[in-house]
Amino acid sequence: MLELKRVNMHYKTKEQCIGVLQDISLQVERGEFVAIIGPSGCGKSTLFKLIGGLLTPTAGEVWLDGEEITGKTGHISYVPQHSTLFPWRTVESNAALALEIAGVPKKKALAEVRSWLPRLGLGGYELAYPDALSGGMQQRVSFLRALLSPQELMCLDEPFGALDALTRSEMQQWLLDIWEEHRRTVLLVTHSIEEALLMADRVYVLSPRPARVLAEVPVPFARPRTAATIALPEFVALRQEIHSMLASNKE
Amino acid sequence: MTNKLLRRSGPPLLAVVLLLVIWELYVKVYQVQAWLLPAPTAIIREALSNWPRVQMHTLATLEIALLGFFLGTAVGLVLAIVLHSLAPLRQALYPLLILSQNIPIIALAPLLVVWFGFGVLPKVLIIALMCFFPILIAALQGLDYPDGAMLDYMRMIGAKPAQIFLKLELPNSLPHVFSGLKVAATYSMMGAVISEWLGAQQGLGVYMRLAASSFRTDRVFVSIFVIVALSLLFFASIVYLERNLIRWNSRREGN
Numbered sequence: 173m174l175e176l177k178r179v180n181m182h183y184k185t186k187e188q189c190i191g192v193l194q195d196i197s198l199q200v201e202r203g204e205f206v207a208i209i210g211p212s213g214c215g216k217s218t219l220f221k222l223i224g225g226l227l228t229p230t231a232g233e234v235w236l237d238g239e240e241i242t243g244k245t246g247h248i249s250y251v252p253q254h255s256t257l258f259p260w261r262t263v264e265s266n267a268a269l270a271l272e273i274a275g276v277p278k279k280k281a282l283a284e285v286r287s288w289l290p291r292l293g294l295g296g297y298e299l300a301y302p303d304a305l306s307g308g309m310q311q312r313v314s315f316l317r318a319l320l321s322p323q324e325l326m327c328l329d330e331p332f333g334a335l336d337a338l339t340r341s342e343m344q345q346w347l348l349d350i351w352e353e354h355r356r357t358v359l360l361v362t363h364s365i366e367e368a369l370l371m372a373d374r375v376y377v378l379s380p381r382p383a384r385v386l387a388e389v390p391v392p393f394a395r396p397r398t399a400a401t402i403a404l405p406e407f408v409a410l411r412q413e414i415h416s417m418l419a420s421n422k423e
Numbered sequence: 424m425t426n427k428l429l430r431r432s433g434p435p436l437l438a439v440v441l442l443l444v445i446w447e448l449y450v451k452v453y454q455v456q457a458w459l460l461p462a463p464t465a466i467i468r469e470a471l472s473n474w475p476r477v478q479m480h481t482l483a484t485l486e487i488a489l490l491g492f493f494l495g496t497a498v499g500l501v502l503a504i505v506l507h508s509l510a511p512l513r514q515a516l517y518p519l520l521i522l523s524q525n526i527p528i529i530a531l532a533p534l535l536v537v538w539f540g541f542g543v544l545p546k547v548l549i550i551a552l553m554c555f556f557p558i559l560i561a562a563l564q565g566l567d568y569p570d571g572a573m574l575d576y577m578r579m580i581g582a583k584p585a586q587i588f589l590k591l592e593l594p595n596s597l598p599h600v601f602s603g604l605k606v607a608a609t610y611s612m613m614g615a616v617i618s619e620w621l622g623a624q625q626g627l628g629v630y631m632r633l634a635a636s637s638f639r640t641d642r643v644f645v646s647i648f649v650i651v652a653l654s655l656l657f658f659a660s661i662v663y664l665e666r667n668l669i670r671w672n673s674r675r676e677g678n
Binding site: 224225245246247248252261269302303321 | 570572573575576577578579580581582586590591594595597669670671
């Protein structure tokens with residue numbers, strides 16, 4: 173589905189050359205949930221901008237479904253770190269945005285959104301404006317916007333990073349349930365090891381800047397996963413392993 | 424709602440009333456001559472006794488103020504969109520547009536009269552010239568700088584430039600446009616009076632000038648009061664329109 177082939181990215185300033193990504197290669201298969209984990213500031217956001225086509229890598233290629241999309245926009249659906257809902261749009265109209273951009277008539281898009289909102293615990297909020305919503309609810313609208321958009325690959329950029337711990341774990345469980353039901357192809361970037369292991373089929377561990385792939389870790393736990401999964405001894409051991417891997421690679 | 428309105432408008436209203444009372448007392452106690460400074464009650468009495476004439480002049484001023492305001496708004500908005508979309512044109516025209524604001528209206532107005540006569544047209548042009556600029560600048564600000572994360576999002580999911588303009592830049596500019604409209608509204612009344620000063624058959628500017636040259640200071644104040652009241656009313660209707668059009672923004676604004 174998605175393949176990054178030896179992607180390199182560095183910024184040149186007058187004095188020096190700052191490496192951000194170094195020889196990143198990774199794949200995401202259709203219907204797979206893959207997480208990328210790395211220390212904060214390791215260039216994860218740059219990675220998404222490359223996949224999304226906002227930036228062109230210094231070297232390397234991005235492929236999607238057998239087509240090279242290096243530097244091309246419009247091939248992914250996206251859940252940004254902060255919800256970036258449009259304040260002048262109501263909840264339903266925000267959630268319909270990606271469908272509209274894809275050319276779906278507004279009426280049809282809204283009808284589809286309305287059928288989904290109750291399932292996301294947002295029934296009755298159709299006509300509310302985003303600033304009336306809590307952070308968790310805003311993020312759910314942002315998620316629905318991405319879920320409904322026609323691109324198969326969903327890129328989630330630390331979607332729960334700005335939420336408090338309790339809301340965060342609620343949202344993780346909620347996302348797990350939805351994903352296990354629909355099995356969209358997901359690439360999740362996070363700096364929480366627990367989040368990555370709880371959700372993903374496979375985890376890529378990145379080093380600090382310039383980011384390299386330190387390891388590719390398959391996550392063996394059976395689905396459906398719940399809060400109980402986190403307490404499994406295997407889960408704790410794997411978390412510890414990744415933790416020490418990240419710790420030993422600190423600059 | 425009424426309670427909140429009362430609490431917010433109470434203090435400024437009280438200040439105005441207090442000022443009028445002090446003014447009245449000062450005039451009465453020191454027996455100030457009416458041609459120097461008439462008392463507020465005298466001004467109101469004059470306004471009421473002379474109302475048909477005041478009304479005629481007021482309507483004339485209001486007419487050109489509104490015409491000029493709408494023309495200026497239309498020009499400002501269209502220019503903003505054109506300059507936003509065409510970067511080279513913007514580079515070429517921007518200095519000229521700023522220059523247009525540096526020409527003293529006092530110097531320009533007689534020229535416009537020479538070109539277009541004493542009718543409504545030169546006056547409307549002066550007002551429009553004063554009004555379009557704040558709207559242009561405000562609208563450009565809103566069109567040029569939408570939230571960076573929102574812009575990234577739109578581009579990443581493949582929005583075309585036209586979609587980005589219609590769905591992001593245009594709505595983003597609306598609150599800015601309203602800031603420009605508020606400035607333009609106050610300019611338009613001022614511009615109307617100034618343009619009438621420079622030659623007109625009717626209007627508050629004419630009324631004011633005639634009154635001043637015949638030492639009818641009370642009438643000068645009548646026209647000042649009417650102009651202030653109209654400006655406030657104009658401003659308030661734009662604020663009202665803004666509250667209703669931009670519902671998402673109303674809670675964030677403090678005024």
